[in-house]
Each structure stands twice: as structure tokens, then as C-alpha cells.
Amino acid sequence: MPPGMIMTRTLSGESMRDMRAVLPDEVNKNITVQGQGDQPLEPTLENGYKVFHLEANVFKWNILPNKSVDAYGFNGQVPGPRIRIKEGDHIKINVTNHLPEPTTVHWHGLILDNEMDGAGEITQRPIQPGETFTYTFDAVQSGMYFYHSHYATDRQQSLGLYGMLMIDPKDKNQVPEHDVEAVVSLQEWLIRDGLTFPAMSMEGAFPNYFTINGKSFPATETIKMKVGQKALIRFVGSNNNFIHPMHIHGGPFEVIAQDGEPLPSSARYKADTVNVGPGQRFDVIWIARKPGKWLIHCHIPHHTTNDNVEVQGGGGLMMILDVSE
Amino acid sequence: MPPGMIMTRTLSGESMRDMRAVLPDEVNKNITVQGQGDQPLEPTLENGYKVFHLEANVFKWNILPNKSVDAYGFNGQVPGPRIRIKEGDHIKINVTNHLPEPTTVHWHGLILDNEMDGAGEITQRPIQPGETFTYTFDAVQSGMYFYHSHYATDRQQSLGLYGMLMIDPKDKNQVPEHDVEAVVSLQEWLIRDGLTFPAMSMEGAFPNYFTINGKSFPATETIKMKVGQKALIRFVGSNNNFIHPMHIHGGPFEVIAQDGEPLPSSARYKADTVNVGPGQRFDVIWIARKPGKWLIHCHIPHHTTNDNVEVQGGGGLMMILDVSE
Amino acid sequence: MPPGMIMTRTLSGESMRDMRAVLPDEVNKNITVQGQGDQPLEPTLENGYKVFHLEANVFKWNILPNKSVDAYGFNGQVPGPRIRIKEGDHIKINVTNHLPEPTTVHWHGLILDNEMDGAGEITQRPIQPGETFTYTFDAVQSGMYFYHSHYATDRQQSLGLYGMLMIDPKDKNQVPEHDVEAVVSLQEWLIRDGLTFPAMSMEGAFPNYFTINGKSFPATETIKMKVGQKALIRFVGSNNNFIHPMHIHGGPFEVIAQDGEPLPSSARYKADTVNVGPGQRFDVIWIARKPGKWLIHCHIPHHTTNDNVEVQGGGGLMMILDVSE
Numbered sequence: 023m024p025p026g027m028i029m030t031r032t033l034s035g036e037s038m039r040d041m042r043a044v045l046p047d048e049v050n051k052n053i054t055v056q057g058q059g060d061q062p063l064e065p066t067l068e069n070g071y072k073v074f075h076l077e078a079n080v081f082k083w084n085i086l087p088n089k090s091v092d093a094y095g096f097n098g099q100v101p102g103p104r105i106r107i108k109e110g111d112h113i114k115i116n117v118t119n120h121l122p123e124p125t126t127v128h129w130h131g132l133i134l135d136n137e138m139d140g141a142g143e144i145t146q147r148p149i150q151p152g153e154t155f156t157y158t159f160d161a162v163q164s165g166m167y168f169y170h171s172h173y174a175t176d177r178q179q180s181l182g183l184y185g186m187l188m189i190d191p192k193d194k195n196q197v198p199e200h201d202v203e204a205v206v207s208l209q210e211w212l213i214r215d216g217l218t219f220p221a222m223s224m225e226g227a228f229p230n231y232f233t234i235n236g237k238s239f240p241a242t243e244t245i246k247m248k249v250g251q252k253a254l255i256r257f258v259g260s261n262n263n264f265i266h267p268m269h270i271h272g273g274p275f276e277v278i279a280q281d282g283e284p285l286p287s288s289a290r291y292k293a294d295t296v297n298v299g300p301g302q303r304f305d306v307i308w309i310a311r312k313p314g315k316w317l318i319h320c321h322i323p324h325h326t327t328n329d330n331v332e333v334q335g336g337g338g339l340m341m342i343l344d345v346s347e
Numbered sequence: 348m349p350p351g352m353i354m355t356r357t358l359s360g361e362s363m364r365d366m367r368a369v370l371p372d373e374v375n376k377n378i379t380v381q382g383q384g385d386q387p388l389e390p391t392l393e394n395g396y397k398v399f400h401l402e403a404n405v406f407k408w409n410i411l412p413n414k415s416v417d418a419y420g421f422n423g424q425v426p427g428p429r430i431r432i433k434e435g436d437h438i439k440i441n442v443t444n445h446l447p448e449p450t451t452v453h454w455h456g457l458i459l460d461n462e463m464d465g466a467g468e469i470t471q472r473p474i475q476p477g478e479t480f481t482y483t484f485d486a487v488q489s490g491m492y493f494y495h496s497h498y499a500t501d502r503q504q505s506l507g508l509y510g511m512l513m514i515d516p517k518d519k520n521q522v523p524e525h526d527v528e529a530v531v532s533l534q535e536w537l538i539r540d541g542l543t544f545p546a547m548s549m550e551g552a553f554p555n556y557f558t559i560n561g562k563s564f565p566a567t568e569t570i571k572m573k574v575g576q577k578a579l580i581r582f583v584g585s586n587n588n589f590i591h592p593m594h595i596h597g598g599p600f601e602v603i604a605q606d607g608e609p610l611p612s613s614a615r616y617k618a619d620t621v622n623v624g625p626g627q628r629f630d631v632i633w634i635a636r637k638p639g640k641w642l643i644h645c646h647i648p649h650h651t652t653n654d655n656v657e658v659q660g661g662g663g664l665m666m667i668l669d670v671s672e
Numbered sequence: 673m674p675p676g677m678i679m680t681r682t683l684s685g686e687s688m689r690d691m692r693a694v695l696p697d698e699v700n701k702n703i704t705v706q707g708q709g710d711q712p713l714e715p716t717l718e719n720g721y722k723v724f725h726l727e728a729n730v731f732k733w734n735i736l737p738n739k740s741v742d743a744y745g746f747n748g749q750v751p752g753p754r755i756r757i758k759e760g761d762h763i764k765i766n767v768t769n770h771l772p773e774p775t776t777v778h779w780h781g782l783i784l785d786n787e788m789d790g791a792g793e794i795t796q797r798p799i800q801p802g803e804t805f806t807y808t809f810d811a812v813q814s815g816m817y818f819y820h821s822h823y824a825t826d827r828q829q830s831l832g833l834y835g836m837l838m839i840d841p842k843d844k845n846q847v848p849e850h851d852v853e854a855v856v857s858l859q860e861w862l863i864r865d866g867l868t869f870p871a872m873s874m875e876g877a878f879p880n881y882f883t884i885n886g887k888s889f890p891a892t893e894t895i896k897m898k899v900g901q902k903a904l905i906r907f908v909g910s911n912n913n914f915i916h917p918m919h920i921h922g923g924p925f926e927v928i929a930q931d932g933e934p935l936p937s938s939a940r941y942k943a944d945t946v947n948v949g950p951g952q953r954f955d956v957i958w959i960a961r962k963p964g965k966w967l968i969h970c971h972i973p974h975h976t977t978n979d980n981v982e983v984q985g986g987g988g989l990m991m992i993l994d995v996s997e
Contacts (some may be wrong), residue, residue, distance in 0.1 A: 028599055029540045030540045031540045032539070032540050032541060033654075034654070034656070036655075036656045037654050037655040037656055038653055038655070039655075039656075040652070040656070040657070041655060047827070071671050079798070095498070122461075125854045128596075128751060129932070130594075130619070131598075131599065131619045132598070133597065133598040133637070134637075135637060135639070136597075136637060136638065136639020136640060136641070137639070138640070139596055139597070139639070141596065141640070141642055141660060142660050143659055143660030143661075144640050144641060144642060144659075144660040144661070144667070145639060148755070163598075173647035173660070174657060175651070176648035176649050176651070176652055176655075176657075179648060180648075207420075214680045214682070215682050216682060217371075222648075222649045222655075223553070223589070223647055223649045223650070224553050224555070224649055224655075225550065225551070225553055225875065226875070227649075228873070228874050228875055230874070242441070247570050250604070259592070259617040259620075259646070262647060262648050263649070264650070264873070264960045265590055265592065265622060265648055265915055265949070267909070267915065267949035267950050267951050267952060268870070269780075271778075271789055271791065272783065272786075272789070273781075273782070273783040273813075274781065274931060274932070274933055280616060281599060281618040281619045281620060282599070282619075283599050283616070283618065285616055286613065288613035288614070288936065288938035289614050289615065289616050289938070289939050290936075290939065291930060291933070291935055291936070291939050292930070292931070292933035293930050293931040293933065293952075294780070294781045294931045294932075294951070295909075295931060295949060295950075295951040295952045297622060297947060297949045298917060299590070299592035299620060299622045299646065300592050300647050301594045301619070301620040301646030302592060302620045302622070302646075306977030311783055312783070312784075312785060313786065314785070314786020314787070314795060315786060315791070315794050316786070316789070316794060317791055317794060321909070321949065321950040321951030321952075322873055322912060322913055322950050323825035323826035323829060323830075323872075323912050324826045324872045324873045324874055324877075324912070324913070325689070326825070326826070327826055329653035329683075329687050330686075330687040330689075330690055330691060330826075330872075330874075331684070331686045331687055331689075331690070332690070332824060332826075334793055334794075334795070335791060335792050335794040335823075336793075342413060342794070342899060355864045355865045357864070357865050357866060358979075359979070359981070361980075361981045362979050362980040362981055363980070364980075364981075365977070365980055365981070366980060372872060396939050406706070434807060453921075455919075455944070456746070456923075456924065456944045457923075458922065458923040458961055458962070459962075460962060460964070461922075461963065461964020461965060461966070462964070464921055464922070464964070465984060466921065466965070466967055467805070467985050468984055468985030468986075469965050469967060469984075469985040469986070470964060470965060488923075494963070498985075499982060500973035500976070501973035501974045501976070501977055501980075501982075503972075504973060547974045548878070548914070548972055548974045548975070549878050549974055549980075549981075550875065550876070550878055552974075584945075584971070587972060587974070588972055588974070590915055590947060591918065605941060605942070605943050606924060606942070606943040606944045607924070607944075608924055608941070608943065609940035610941055611725075611938065611940075611941070613938035613939070614920060614938060614939050614940065614941050622947060624915070624917035624947045624971065625917050625945075625971040625972050626917050626919045626944070626945040626971030627917060627943075627945045627947070627971075629973070
């Protein structure tokens with residue numbers, strides 16, 4: 023029983039099953055990752071297919087120099103490795119399950135054959151521990167997508183089973199003009215008494231840590247820019263619970279794409295805050311107007327703390343655009 | 348005192364009143380409904396008016412084959428019966444209150460006379476138990492609307508007092524081209540120890556069941572389509588607490604109307620997830636590109652479980668678009 | 673330890689520090705404010721600058737005739753005084769800190785020099801108790817903005833450290849046609865056992881009171897209008913936790929600006945409910961079509977109660993547009 027969860031006479035063991043913490047002896051001690059998530063994944067080329075390999079594992083992951091979670095993740099990273107492909111590519115992705123439970127992978131937003139959609143028990147038998155399943159599709163779209171577990175999603179995606187999927191358009195004119203590109207992929211964590219629970223939108227399960235690309239501020243990356251440059255910032259709602267109002271300091275940005283689809287020029291708008299819900303992606307262009315350190319952060323201030331504590335001016339869902347002359 | 352609610356020295360009985368469970372002896376045992384909600388309601392014609400009859404009652408309602416709530420609802424259904432009228436119609440709706448407390452009905456989004464707006468204690472004396480009140484208005488708009496209690500709304504709408512109100516335009520060219528129409532009306536429930544509490548956005552009151560059109564997955568309806576067909580999917584935020592990021596698998600949809608108002612063609616946009624807040628409606632067009640079972644679901648995965656448990660790949664706010672060749 | 677907060681073996685004192693209540697002996701008894709917040713602040717003119725003075729203090733603030741909070745606020749008001757300037761103005765704002773802790777002020781959405789951005793510990797050393805810091809900038813934008821603490825923001829803004837910042841455009845043609853203007857600035861409060869805690873999006877810290885412009889319904893202001901008049905309603909997400917779906921009765925409004933930036937005419941849309949997230953601003957035009965009392969309110973009904981209790985038909989985030997013939 024997680025602390026704080028409300029036990030009632032009728033709460034079933036089944037109800038509690040998905041909420042339990044990752045147990046220390048489930049963690050693969052051979053994977054010791056202090057690195058960055060969202061690292062490029064190189065495919066092999068086989069018979070006209072780009073072939074990628076994903077392995078789901080349980081491992082310790084540092085969200086801060088001195089704070090780790092017991093994560094479910096792909097290839098020892100949170101987020102999982104970045105799969106960057108091109109419109110028109112023929113894709114195969116082998117997914118091997120080393121988790122202590124079944125899993126699947128859903129390619130969020132993609133047009134593909136139904137049996138490749140990864141919806142556990144709906145479109146496929148979940149991948150059992152030890153098994154490998156090969157997903158295959160042709161990239162007929164372009165833009166910002168992501169992949170994530172679609173089996174016991176409340177538990178598995180909360181624990182880190184997600185990664186970026188970027189499809190570059192064939193026609194380079196479709197790429198918005200920019201000097202710098204930054205992915206801002208959101209996640210929520212619940213750490214209590216040294217254990218990692220899946221954060222859920224319910225009593226006893228609300229998150230107390232928050233990460234961008236797998237790290238909490240001040241461990242988040244800093245984006246270096248020069249005055250006058252344009253940043254293409256790609257917000258990704260890879261988290262499971264909150265709609266995060268993501269704000270950028272230093273003047274408004276322009277929203278140019280949503281969920282991988284370019285906004286028609288007539289529908290584009292300026293804003294300084296955009297509500298990024300679970301499952302959503304927003305591409306925005308922000309111009310570095312003045313030198314200095316400009317913040318990107320969630321405007322729910324509890325989400326810019328680490329277990330309620332602010333460090334160096336914030337925490338959690340915060341990062342810096344560092345603009346020089 | 349509901350389990351989990353935080354009692355403090357100064358919490359008043361009044362504060363607790365609205366949160367209490369529906370008591371078993373308040374349930375009308377003569378209404379035993381195992382059926383579907385949102386069923387068409389036929390009007391009678393009287394002196395140029397279409398006249399509808401709504402009766403508010405307390406009754407058991409199955410959200411799953413083996414799980415019922417003690418609901419407040421209209422005409423023994425959750426959602427209440429669908430009122431489908433035409434732009435230009437003259438409307439009368441008799442509302443009879445068989446609840447153990449006063450109530451009103453608000454016609455959300457409609458332009459009408461103030462005394463017909465249903466805002467309890469603001470525009471009308473609430474309808475007392477046993478009383479009937481007649482609402483009347485002319486339908487000067489068209490599009491997707493809904494009706495709901497506007498008295499002790501935190502309690503009454505949470506317990507099921509809402510229904511769909513659809514106004515077809517006079518000019519058929521205003522109807523977007525589509526082959527299939529589906530309403531996706533959201534709701535949240537709190538069942539504890541066999542009692543039904545009004546779900547509220549506060550400690551001790553967060554929901555643990557979630558329904559589309561009154562049913563939790565896998566009891567939600569399945570929409571049958573053929574490849575190439577267009578579905579007009581009408582999301583309705585008839586729930587009381589969360590903004591639900593509603594996602595559709597199998598490729599993006601186009602957002603064509605919001606809150607009953609068509610989006611100008613220049614403002615339409617594509618997305619695969621739309622944030623549906625309480626009170627909002629979004630009409631989207633989704634094209635069946637490939638055969639198979641494509642999910643519609645909330646992308647907060649806790650909302651696709653039933654009391655934390657996933658059944659047949661999900662639960663709660665999930666339904667299937669079943670596309671055949 | 674606030675009641676309801678979940679204590680675990682590893683919860684640090686640091687984690688609890690920011691959540692503690694305002695203590696009675698921290699309240700400045702010389703400030704007894706029963707008045708309205710958001711009052712115009714007059715500048716002095718010095719060497720071509722409009723110079724404003726803000727003082728941060730701890731004081732009792734009535735959100736209802738018989739209910740006060742222990743607020744952190746500017747100039748004895750919640751919201752702080754309205755700073756209304758003109759595009760092109762040269763601005764200086766002296767901020768004096770009389771709080772029992774450091775603070776800063778962030779000018780949300782503005783383009784200004786980095787050292788004037790107010791991000792505590794990022795762009796400036798926080799203003800210590802007793803100190804004054806002078807912010808200066810040129811108003812190069814126009815539209816609806818706001819200011820707020822950007823140090824321990826989860827605590828300080830929750831307790832009331834925010835105010836409106838409105839910049840009138842040089843070109844009067846940019847002002848949308850309207851007869852009446854109303855700011856709707858949102859806030860959430862947590863009062864327990866007579867103490868005021870900073871409301872946070874976590875167990876034990878969810879709010880139980882909600883205010884528009886510093887008052888809960890029925891103490892919120894009423895906007896007087898005549899049939900046919902246009903109201904420019906400016907929603908401001910000055911709150912810290914929830915995205916509030918703000919609804920207006922009596923027919924749809926048109927959304928014309930977001931975050932101070934006019935929406936291009938091609939991107940404008942009609943709606944009856946708009947999701948206002950922390951940090952966001954939405955300007956909408958609502959036409960008084962019929963006489964009577966038309967509500968503006970959050971469509972999460974728990975947010976239209978005062979400690980769960982409805983008074984005169986509602987509470988919290990609710991106000992009336994009173995339209996006469």
C-alpha cells in the first residue's frame with residue numbers, strides 16, 4: 023500500500039497492483055547510467071529498411087546528480103533513444119522486453135497498419151518478458167512524434183517507457199527556418215522512502231519530481247544561442263498526468279505546428295505560454311531578442327520544485343536558453 | 348465524512364454536506380436501467396412548440412456489466428436523453444424534480460431569455476422536489492451543446508445530471524461532410540465501499556471510474572466504419588473536474604468546430620489529441636485510413652483504468668473505432 | 673506539517689518549509705484592507721520615466737465579508753495595484769520588500785533586459801527583506817500582461833504576490849471595439865484551521881477557496897452593461913495550479929488575443945469556454961444579447977464553491993454580467 027493512498031474496505035489487490043513501487047531486486051544492476059537520455063539511435067540498413075533496436079529494461083536513472091529513480095526505460099535511457107527518420111523511409115523496430123512484465127510500444131500519431139499500432143490486447147498480444155516483437159511501418163508523415171508503452175500505460179509510461187520519434191520531411195522547404203532545435207519532453211515522477219512509484223493523478227500517487235528530457239532543473243540542459251537566432255522548440259507531452267502550461271521568458275513565441283502537423287499560416291498565433299497535455303506536441307519558434315539567461319518552465323510553480331525544494335532558482339520543469347551577443 | 352477527506356478543526360458540516368454519498372434508501376428501486384444513455388427523446392408537438400419531458404431521479408446505473416453507480420440522472424439514463432432539435436425550432440422542456448433536493452437545468456451555450464438560463468438562485472428559484480418547471484426558448488443557434496444541473500453543480504452534475512443537446516442547422520450545407528457521427532461525452536465517478544460520492548477536484552474526492560456516454564471501457568460502444576469513411580466525432584466536456592486530452596489512433600483528425608461554433612476554415616487545424624475541458628465541445632473529422640481497431644482515449648492513463656485496473660487493454664475513457672475494408 | 677500532507681520517512685524539513693502557513697505574528701497589523709484589489713497605481717514622472725512604487729507586505733485580506741486570508745501582497749492589495757502604461761513608455765518600478773523572506777518581481781511576457789526579468793537566482797540576487805530594487809524597461813509591446821513573484825513562486829505567488837500590467841497600444845486602432853472592459857484575474861487559496869497555506873498541486877495542499885480579482889463570489893464585482901454593448905473580458909491566469917475552463921453564459925464570445933498578442937483575424941474563433949492556464953491571458957469579446965444576470969464562471973464546479981459551500985448560487989470563481997435594457 024503506497025503511503026497516502028486511501029484504503030477502503032473494498033479496494034482490491036488488483037487495484038493496488040499497478041501502483042506498487044519498483045522493487046530494488048527488479049533493477050538491473052549492470053545498467054548504470056549517469057548519462058543523457060534522448061540520444062540518437064543509429065539504424066542498420068537491411069533490404070531497404072532502416073532497422074532500429076529497442077530494449078526495455080529496469081535500471082537506475084539519475085534525474086539529478088544525487089537523486090535517482092528506478093526507471094523502466096529503453097536502451098538504458100530516459101527518454102529512450104531518439105529515433106530520427108525521414109519521410110518515405112521503410113522502418114523496422116525490434117523491441118525486446120527485459121521487464122518483469124509484458125509490454126508493447128505505440129507509435130503515437132503515426133499512420134500505420136493496425137497490427138503495428140502497439141495497443142496492448144487491442145491490436146496485439148503484449149510482448150512477454152524475454153520476447154522480441156518487430157514493428158514495421160513506412161513513414162508517410164513528417165514532424166514531431168513520440169513512442170511509448172501502451173500496456174499498463176498508467177504504470178509503464180510513468181516509469182519512463184517513452185522516447186522521441188522525429189520524421190524529417192522530404193521537402194526541406196517544409197522545415198521551418200531555425201538556427202537551434204530543442205526538444206522539451208516532459209515527465210512526472212513519484213519518489214517516496216527511496217522507492218519509485220508510478221505517478222498517477224490520484225490520492226497517494228501525485229508526483230513530487232518533474233523532468234525535461236529525463237533531468238530535473240538545475241540538471242536540465244542549457245540551450246546556447248546568439249542574439250537574433252531562432253530556436254525551434256518542440257514541446258512533447260510524454261508525461262502521464264498534468265497539462266503543463268509551458269512558458270518562455272524574453273518575449274512571445276509563434277506556434278507553428280501541433281501534433282506533428284504544421285499549422286496553416288492563417289492559424290498560427292503568438293503566445294508566451296502553451297498548454298501541453300499528455301500526448302500533445304507543440305512546435306514553436308522563439309527568437310533570441312536580447313542576451314542573457316531566459317527561462318523555459320512550467321507555470322505551475324510546484325512543477326518547478328524538486329520534492330518541494332527550489333535549488334538555484336527553481337527545479338523540475340525548468341531549463342535555460344543562454345543567449346550571448 | 349468520506350474516507351480520505353481531510354478533517355480539520357474548522358471543517359463545517361456545511362462543507363461536508365455536498366460531498367456525501369448517495370444513500371441507498373434514496374435510490375428509486377423502480378428504475379432498473381441496464382441500457383444505454385443518450386437515447387433520442389421524442390417531442391410532442393403543441394401549438395408550434397416541440398415539447399420535451401425530463402424527469403430527474405435517483406437510480407442505479409451500470410457503468411460496467413458488474414459495476415453500478417447510484418446516479419442522479421434524467422429519464423433513467425446517464426447521460427440523460429439526447430434532445431435533437433433544429434435551428435429555428437420553438438422549444439419547451441418540462442423538467443420534473445424527483446430528487447431528494449432542489450435542482451435546475453442549464454442549457455449550456457445557448458442564447459435564450461435570462462429566466463430560462465437555469466442558473467439556480469441567480470436566474471431562477473430552484474425547482475423543489477416534486478415540482479415541474481417549464482423551460483422555453485427558440486433555437487437561434489446550431490451545433491453541439493449540452494444541458495446539465497446548475498444547482499449544487501459540484502454534486503449534481505458529478506452524479507450524472509447532464510445530457511446532449513444537438514441543434515441541426517437550417518442550411519444543410521453547414522453540416523460537415525461525414526459518414527458516421529459519434530458523441531463522446533465524458534464523466535468521472537467516485538465509488539468507495541459500495542457508495543457513490545460526487546467526484547470533486549479535492550482530497551478525498553478524486554474519481555476512480557470514468558465513462559464515455561455513461562459506460563466505462565470495455566463496456567463503451569464501438570463505432571463501425573469502412574475504410575475511406577469520415578467520422579464526425581463530437582467530444583463533450585460534460586464532466587466536472589479534469590481537462591481530458593482526448594487522443595485518436597490511426598492518424599490526425601481535423602478540428603472543425605468548438606463549442607457549437609464552426610471554426611473558420613482559416614483557423615482549422617489538424618491534431619491527434621485535443622484538450623477537452625469541462626464545458627467545452629470539440630467537433631473533429633477523423634478519416635478511417637486503414638482497417639482495424641483504432642482507439643479513442645484520454646491520454647492520462649489513469650483515466651483509462653477502472654479503479655486502477657485495466658481490462659482487455661484499458662478501461663474508463665476509451666472506445667474503439669472498428670474499421671473494416 | 674500541514675494537515676493532509678503525506679509524511680514519509682524521508683520527507684525533509686526543506687520540503688516542508690515552503691508549504692508552511694503564514695504565521696499570525698508575521699502579519700502586519702497596520703495594514704487593514706477591506707477594499708478592492710487591482711486599483712490603478714499612479715506613477716510619478718521623473719526625467720522621462722514613469723516611476724511606480726510597489727511594496728511587498730504580509731497582511732490580512734478579505735476574500736469574503738467574513739473570511740480573510742493572511743496574504744503576501746503588493747501595496748496592501750490582492751491583486752496588487754494595476755500598472756497601466758502605454759506602448760513606448762520608459763518605466764521604472766521600485767520594489768521594496770517588507771516580507772519575512774527574499775523576493776523578486778517578474779514582468780510576465782515582457783521583452784526587456786535580462787537583468788530586469790526578475791527570475792530569482794537566475795537573473796538577479798533576490799531582494800532581501802528591507803531592500804529596494806528598481807526595475808526599468810521600455811514598453812515595446814502592448815496588450816494584457818501581469819507581474820508576479822519569481823522567487824519561491826510556489827509559495828509567494830500562491831499567497832498573493834501578483835498584479836495586472838496593461839500596456840495600451842500607441843495606435844488606438846489596435847484597441848478592439850468595446851464598451852466595457854473587465855479583468856478576470858484568477859487565484860486559488862488554502863485556508864485550514866484559520867491559517868493560510870500556499871495552495872499547491874499536491875496532497876495536503878489543494879485549494880479550498882478561489883478568487884477573481886481577489887474576491888470570492890458572491891463578493892466578486894458585478895459588471896454593468898446595456899443590451900447591445902460589447903465587453904472586452906481579459907482572463908488572466910495569475911493562479912498557480914489549475915487550468916480553469918472559464919465559461920460565459922448568454923452565448924458565445926470571440927477570442928481576439930492571447931498572452932497580449934492579438935490573434936490574426938484569420939485565427940480568431942468563437943467559444944463559450946476557454947481554458948485559462950497559469951501564466952496565460954485570453955482577451956475575448958462578449959456581446960450583451962439579452963437583459964438579465966449572465967454568469968462568468970469556472971466550469972469545474974468545485975471551483976465555484978467556498979470551502980465546498982455554495983452561497984447565493986455559487987462561490988469562488990464566479991461573477992455576474994448584469995445587463996439592462
